[in-house]
Amino acid sequence: MTLRILTDTASDIPDSTAEELGIGLIELNIHFGDEMLKDRRDIDTRQFFERLATDSVHPATSQPSPGEFAEAYQSLIDDGADEILFVSIHGSLSGTLDSAKQAIELVSGARIDTVDTHRVSFAQGVAAVRAAEIAKNGGTLEEAKAVAEEVAERSNSLVIADTLEYLKKGGRLNQSQYLLGSMMRVKPILGVGAEPPYVTIATRVRTLKKALATMVDMATQQKIEWAAIVHGEGLENAQAVQELLQPHLHDVPIYDVTPVLGVHLGPGTVGLHWLPAKD
Amino acid sequence: MSENTITTSELISALKLAETWLEINRDGVNAINVYPVPDGDTGTNMLLTLRQAIEATGEPAPGHMGDMLAKLSRGALLGARGNSGVILSQMIAGLASGLVDARESVTIEEFAAGLQSASDNAYRVISEPVEGTMLTVMRESAATGIGLSGKAEFLETIVTEAFDSVDRTPNLLSTLAEAGVVDSGGMGVAVILQGLKFSLLGENLPDSPVVGDDIKVEMSGVEHEGYGYCTEFVVLADIEKNIFEKQLSSLGGESILVVGEPGAIRVHVHMEDPGPALTAAVGHGETVSIKIDNMQIQHDAWAEEASGSNNLSEKKDLPAIGLVSVARGDGLVTSFHELGAGLVLNGGDTGKASAGELLESAPAVGRDHVILLPNDKDVVLAAEQAAAESENFLRVVPSRSVVQGLAAxxxxxxxxxxxxxxxxxxxSLGSVQSIEISTSVRDTSVNGIEIRNGDGIGFLDGKLVSSQQTVIETFIQTLKLADAQDGEILTIYTGKDMPEDDLESMESDLRYTFSELELDIVDGGQPLYPIVASLE
Structure with a gap:
C-alpha cells in the first residue's frame, strides 16, 4: 500500500518542503479581472505584491475545480499511490474542500479521503506535514487522517494585518468583526477558528510593536512544540517575532505567504502559527 | 401623634422633610467635600440617593413599616450615586433590615435599634471603613440613642451628638484638618437626622441652612486613590504614630491611618504591594490582626441583598456581550463608541452614574452580559452595586480613570x-500610565508640592506629582516623572478648555523633549481637565 498526502497552496508549505516530504500541492486560483493565474505557478509572492500595488483591479481568489482535483489525484495514482489523503484549507473559508470531495468519484484506482483542518496557512500545513510523516513511515490512510485531524485541532494561528480592508473586501471578515478592528489608533490581532465567524479579532492593542509582543505572549501561554512565521511584505516584523520567540523555541522558520492568501491579507502582514505541546 | 412611637406615615413625612432639609443644605455640604475626592458633590449625591429612595416607596406608600422600608432600601441601592450615596444606601438598607418586622408603628427603642443596625450594616459592607467620615457620625449618633425611650429626648440627643461628631471628624481624618473643614458626608448624615427630628417633633424648618456654602476650604485633598491593597494590622511595639506614618508614606502608602498609643497601634494603609508595610511593621515588633483586602475586588455582600430581575428582553441583534462606559466630552464619548461601547453615560451633573442608571440602561446593549467601565473611583462602587443586583448579567471592570477605561x-x-x-x-487597566492635568483653584501644598492659585497640577496614576505655572509645563514635568522618554506612544485627549494656541506649542514642545515618542492627539472635549493622557 502506498499512501500519499495532498494539500493546497493555502497551506503555505513551500514547494521544496512539499517535494522533500512527498506532499502533493494543488494550486488555488487568483483572478485579476478576467485574467486567471495559478497560485505560485503563474505568479510568485514578490510579483504578486508588486502587481497588487500597481494594478487598478482588485484581485479575487477561487478554489480549484473538481476537474483539477481529479487531475491531481490521477497524477498521484500514476505515481504509484493507492491511498490519498487531502488535507484541506478551512472548509468554511474556501470551496476547495467541496471540489476535492466531488472529484473523488471522478477517479478510480485509489482510496481517497479528506480532512477539513478548519485552519489556513501553516496551521493547516503542519497537519499535512505530520500526516506525510505517517505516510513516509508506512502508516495507513486512517492513521494519517487521525493524526492530521488531531494536529489541525491543536494548531493555532494569530495574524497581524496592516489593514483589514483586504479581508473585508474578500468577504472573509464579517461586518461586526471588521468594525471591531478597523478604527483608527487600534492594531487588531486576528485569529482563525472552526466556528463562525471563523476569522475573528482575537484582541486589540494600540501599536504594531505591542501587537507583535502580544501575539508571542498569547502563543507562549503554553509550552509550544512547533511554530512557523509567515509574512507578506513584512520581513522585519517576522524577524521581530522570531526574536521574541527565541526563549521559547529556537530559530522558528520564516516563510513567504503564498499569493492566494496575500489577496485576502494585503501587504505588511505577519502570521504566527504554532502547535502547543501535548500535556 | 403618640408620645413614644413613630408610625409609618410619620416616618415617610419625616423622610420627605429630611430630603427638603438636605436640599436646602446641599450647597453647604458640597462646599466642604474634600474627602475622598474633592469634587464637591457629596450633598448632591446624598440628596439624589435619598430622593430616589423615597420615590421608590410608591404612592401611597405601604402602611406596613417593614414593607415601606424594604422599598425605600431597594430604591436607595439602585439610586445610590457616588461614594457617599452608596454608604447612605447601605445605612438605609441596615435600617430596613433592622425594622423588617415593624408593622404600623415602632417604639423609640425599636427605632433606636434600627439606627444601630443602619450603622452596623454600613460598616459591614464598606470594604475600607474610614473614621472621621459619615460612618463615624452615624455610629456615634446611633449609640447615644440606645436606651432612651422618650421621643423628644431621643431625637434631640441623636441630632446633637451627630453634629458634635461632625465637629470631631477633623481629629480623625487628617485630610479634613489640613483643609480646615469637617466631613461633608458626616454633615449630610447630621442634616438628614435633623430633618427627621424637625418633622417628628412637629417643628418648623429654620429659615436658613445649618451649613453655609461660604466655607473656606484651605486645601483640596487632591489625591485620587490608586487601587491596590487595603492593609490593616496592629503593631505591639513602642513606636510613635507619626514616625510610623512617615515610614509608611515613604514606602508609597496612601490613605494612611495610624491610631492608638505606643504599645499597640492600629494601622490602615493602601499599598500597591502590602509586603513592605508588613515588613516595616514586623521590624518594630510583634504584628497581629493582619487583614489585607484587594480593593479591586469589592465586597460581595451586596449580592446577598440582590433581588428582582432585569427585564431582559431577547434581542437577537444585540452583541452577546455589551459594553457600557461612563465619560464626558464628545471626543472621549466617540472613542468609547469606536471601541465598541453600545452606550456611554455622561453621569448627569456630577459625572457619576448611579447604580440604578447602570442597571436600567445596560440591557439595551447586550444579550447575555454587559460589561461596565465606571472610569471613576466612586462610580466603581455604584457599578459593583448594580452588578450585585443584576444576577450575573452585569460585570464590572473597575476602571478608575477614563484613560484606564480606554485601555480596558x-x-x-x-x-x-x-x-x-x-x-x-x-x-489591561495597568497597561497604561494615566496622566491628568488640571488647574488649581487655590493656594495650597500637597505631597510637599507648593501650588498657587491658577497653576497647573499634574496627576500621575491618580496621584498629584507636579505643579508648574502653566498646564503645558505641568504636563511636560509630569511626563518626565512618568519616564515618558522610554514610552512608545502618548495619546493626548485635549479638554474643552484647552486653547488652540497652547495645543500647537504643546505639540512642538513634546516633539522636542520626547523625540522618540509617538504622539496621538485627540480632541477629547472633557470638562475640568485640559489634558488627559495615556502613556504606554
Missing part, C-alpha cells in the same frame, strides 16, 4: 467567554 475598552470583545474577557480587560 481596547481589550473588549462582543463575544466569547465573558470571564476571560473581563479578566483580560481588568489586566
Amino acid at each position: 475598552a481596547l481589550a473588549y470583545l462582543p463575544e466569547g467567554d465573558v470571564d476571560e474577557i473581563v479578566s483580560t480587560m481588568t489586566e
Whole structure:
C-alpha cells in the first residue's frame, strides 16, 4: 500500500518542503479581472505584491475545480499511490474542500479521503506535514487522517494585518468583526477558528510593536512544540517575532505567504502559527 | 401623634422633610467635600440617593413599616450615586433590615435599634471603613440613642451628638484638618437626622441652612486613590504614630491611618504591594490582626441583598456581550463608541452614574452580559452595586480613570467567554500610565508640592506629582516623572478648555523633549481637565 498526502497552496508549505516530504500541492486560483493565474505557478509572492500595488483591479481568489482535483489525484495514482489523503484549507473559508470531495468519484484506482483542518496557512500545513510523516513511515490512510485531524485541532494561528480592508473586501471578515478592528489608533490581532465567524479579532492593542509582543505572549501561554512565521511584505516584523520567540523555541522558520492568501491579507502582514505541546 | 412611637406615615413625612432639609443644605455640604475626592458633590449625591429612595416607596406608600422600608432600601441601592450615596444606601438598607418586622408603628427603642443596625450594616459592607467620615457620625449618633425611650429626648440627643461628631471628624481624618473643614458626608448624615427630628417633633424648618456654602476650604485633598491593597494590622511595639506614618508614606502608602498609643497601634494603609508595610511593621515588633483586602475586588455582600430581575428582553441583534462606559466630552464619548461601547453615560451633573442608571440602561446593549467601565473611583462602587443586583448579567471592570477605561475598552470583545474577557480587560487597566492635568483653584501644598492659585497640577496614576505655572509645563514635568522618554506612544485627549494656541506649542514642545515618542492627539472635549493622557 502506498499512501500519499495532498494539500493546497493555502497551506503555505513551500514547494521544496512539499517535494522533500512527498506532499502533493494543488494550486488555488487568483483572478485579476478576467485574467486567471495559478497560485505560485503563474505568479510568485514578490510579483504578486508588486502587481497588487500597481494594478487598478482588485484581485479575487477561487478554489480549484473538481476537474483539477481529479487531475491531481490521477497524477498521484500514476505515481504509484493507492491511498490519498487531502488535507484541506478551512472548509468554511474556501470551496476547495467541496471540489476535492466531488472529484473523488471522478477517479478510480485509489482510496481517497479528506480532512477539513478548519485552519489556513501553516496551521493547516503542519497537519499535512505530520500526516506525510505517517505516510513516509508506512502508516495507513486512517492513521494519517487521525493524526492530521488531531494536529489541525491543536494548531493555532494569530495574524497581524496592516489593514483589514483586504479581508473585508474578500468577504472573509464579517461586518461586526471588521468594525471591531478597523478604527483608527487600534492594531487588531486576528485569529482563525472552526466556528463562525471563523476569522475573528482575537484582541486589540494600540501599536504594531505591542501587537507583535502580544501575539508571542498569547502563543507562549503554553509550552509550544512547533511554530512557523509567515509574512507578506513584512520581513522585519517576522524577524521581530522570531526574536521574541527565541526563549521559547529556537530559530522558528520564516516563510513567504503564498499569493492566494496575500489577496485576502494585503501587504505588511505577519502570521504566527504554532502547535502547543501535548500535556 | 403618640408620645413614644413613630408610625409609618410619620416616618415617610419625616423622610420627605429630611430630603427638603438636605436640599436646602446641599450647597453647604458640597462646599466642604474634600474627602475622598474633592469634587464637591457629596450633598448632591446624598440628596439624589435619598430622593430616589423615597420615590421608590410608591404612592401611597405601604402602611406596613417593614414593607415601606424594604422599598425605600431597594430604591436607595439602585439610586445610590457616588461614594457617599452608596454608604447612605447601605445605612438605609441596615435600617430596613433592622425594622423588617415593624408593622404600623415602632417604639423609640425599636427605632433606636434600627439606627444601630443602619450603622452596623454600613460598616459591614464598606470594604475600607474610614473614621472621621459619615460612618463615624452615624455610629456615634446611633449609640447615644440606645436606651432612651422618650421621643423628644431621643431625637434631640441623636441630632446633637451627630453634629458634635461632625465637629470631631477633623481629629480623625487628617485630610479634613489640613483643609480646615469637617466631613461633608458626616454633615449630610447630621442634616438628614435633623430633618427627621424637625418633622417628628412637629417643628418648623429654620429659615436658613445649618451649613453655609461660604466655607473656606484651605486645601483640596487632591489625591485620587490608586487601587491596590487595603492593609490593616496592629503593631505591639513602642513606636510613635507619626514616625510610623512617615515610614509608611515613604514606602508609597496612601490613605494612611495610624491610631492608638505606643504599645499597640492600629494601622490602615493602601499599598500597591502590602509586603513592605508588613515588613516595616514586623521590624518594630510583634504584628497581629493582619487583614489585607484587594480593593479591586469589592465586597460581595451586596449580592446577598440582590433581588428582582432585569427585564431582559431577547434581542437577537444585540452583541452577546455589551459594553457600557461612563465619560464626558464628545471626543472621549466617540472613542468609547469606536471601541465598541453600545452606550456611554455622561453621569448627569456630577459625572457619576448611579447604580440604578447602570442597571436600567445596560440591557439595551447586550444579550447575555454587559460589561461596565465606571472610569471613576466612586462610580466603581455604584457599578459593583448594580452588578450585585443584576444576577450575573452585569460585570464590572473597575476602571478608575477614563484613560484606564480606554485601555480596558481596547481589550473588549462582543463575544466569547465573558470571564476571560473581563479578566483580560481588568489586566489591561495597568497597561497604561494615566496622566491628568488640571488647574488649581487655590493656594495650597500637597505631597510637599507648593501650588498657587491658577497653576497647573499634574496627576500621575491618580496621584498629584507636579505643579508648574502653566498646564503645558505641568504636563511636560509630569511626563518626565512618568519616564515618558522610554514610552512608545502618548495619546493626548485635549479638554474643552484647552486653547488652540497652547495645543500647537504643546505639540512642538513634546516633539522636542520626547523625540522618540509617538504622539496621538485627540480632541477629547472633557470638562475640568485640559489634558488627559495615556502613556504606554
